[in-house]
Amino acid sequence: MDIATGDEKPIRVGAVQAEPVWYDLDGCVDKTIQLINQAAADAAKFWASPKRGFQVPQYRADSVARDSPQMKRIQAVVKKTGMFIVLGYSEREGASIYLAQAFISPDGELIHNRRKIKPTHAERTIWGEGQAESLKTVVDSPFGKIGGLNCWEHLQPLLRYFEYTHRVQIHVLSWPSMFVMPDPEKISWLYHDIREADQRISQNMAMEGATFVICSSQILTEEGLKKNSILAGNPVTKVVHQQLQLFCLPGGGFSQIFGPDGSALCEPIGDGEEGILKADISLSDITKAKIFIDVAGHSARPDMLSLLVNTKAGKLVTMMDM
Template identity: 60%
Template sequence: MTDLTVNLKNGDTSSEDSFVVLSDTSSAMSKVRVGAVQAEPGWFDLEESVEKTISLINQASEKGVNVLGFPEVWIPGYPWALWTNSAIDNGEMVHKYMANSLVRDSPQMRRIQQAVKDAGMQVVLGYSEREGASLYMGQSFIAPTGEVVHHRRKIKPTHVERTLWGEGQAESLTTVVDTPFGKVGGLNCWEHLQPLLRYYEYAQGVQIHIASWPAEFCMPDPKVMAWQYHETGEASYRASQFMAIEGQTFVAIASQILTEKNLERNFLVGKPPIKTPGGGFSMIFGPDGKPLAEHLEDGEEGIVIADVDLTDIDRAKTFIDTVGHYARPDLLSLLVNPSADSCITMMKK
């Protein structure tokens, strides 16, 4: 790749106001424009979801975004009915959801990859991944070339999620990829509450982390139903912010929203703790935990954007580097199994 300076103001390739420099060594300048999607999916509709994904990639490209993150299972949306309805009542919903989940090697994915290539950005795409007759909570890391350079799955779906999605294997422990815009990582939802997984991501040198979340809502009236604070958008916002502080990394929250018109489509009419319009809490944090972007309203759709300087990570790590000078490996260390298990093992003769 030849040297190319991209100007985010007007697309000029010569201005001294240029933002990112790409070279044949794939090394990045320190300044990057990060975007996080806060939007409503094309609920239970694969084609609608893919079209909206491409539209958001194009919108982000027009705004000069270099790294873009999507919410958890953005395609075809997070099925909150798993939490509010019984397994028997959800039978038809699950059947429809499976039929509209995304196959990693498919014409739909190739259309998304082409859009990423045309935009020349790095994308972390969250989706319900279908492989055969099984579903997984997938994240694909799509490079500016359009190539899926890494794919991972949520290593432990949460609570009732385990009735729909399977678990990721050892390859999903790799959560960071090298990009022209720095080291980009990603986790799904409550993976942010798994301290050993977070720590392993810090050890992989993450600089920009995509925190992919579903729609989450405020605490319901306790007279209506019992609920846990850790299942709210506010708690998830705080967990993502803490990861920025603990890991000294930029963190971009990408979250879904839900509107009134789509309650019936989601089998959620009259179901607390659902609030419409609501669910969104997207934000971008600095490596010291400071919010860097303008806040979108709870049910507002858009792309949260911040210009970041990767050298600011050094400022935070001067105080605390949890996998460096602030670690005590002689006292505490992490054991990692890099080998994936298989359903079939061929015996040797």
């Protein structure tokens, strides 16, 4: 904001919709860097990427260590462009992997890294759980308070509420590919696991938290499915692969940017297209929305309803005197 005039400069934000380079770690990093440069060329200051994940054991080898040459390459290009990014990725630590989000500041520093605290359904066979440090979902940035959650963490009401208490202003949802309802004669499918439902979850986050929401999603192409088809005989992935064959590919994308009143701020691109959705936002719009609803402010009743949070990190080994 210009203190002399009171004018607020808009912030250009971007939501990526793209497919990873399957089973090619360096290729995926190259593509990430290309997308960051593409956003920077259009004067974006904030950039968010989708959740990167697929239920396959071979995925482990191509997951990224937090302190790795690949992550440092991404940090270097972020520093060069001066953007703030929230990067959805599969993090490797030792022999374990986690669904994670890296918060990288304009000076290229990885200022926060959080892991999905409870992987969803079949994800639990591959990815581990984030611990207490992943309850931190909001960081300060030159562009406001930035928050982030992964996928169906957005169906955890207590986790969402805890984030609202930290006055989040721009929230990032990192999503995998989600599809339309398949033919009921071919397969029985739950509504909450389709694209329309997850679009509504994203929009609800904006309205409930009176925050800007950047919904970034992955797509899946025919070629991507072929690259994963060699794994279809694995008992962990066989069902997933058979289900994906029922969907119309390419598809799965539903990226969007929502205002703090829940309004969509951009024209969506095709569900099978790659691209970056962009919007110019003004944080003062949050104040307008919160006049009506502020769930962690004037709308709250902590005398009746409150949240208990344990932020003490667990230890693998604790020595006790006998």
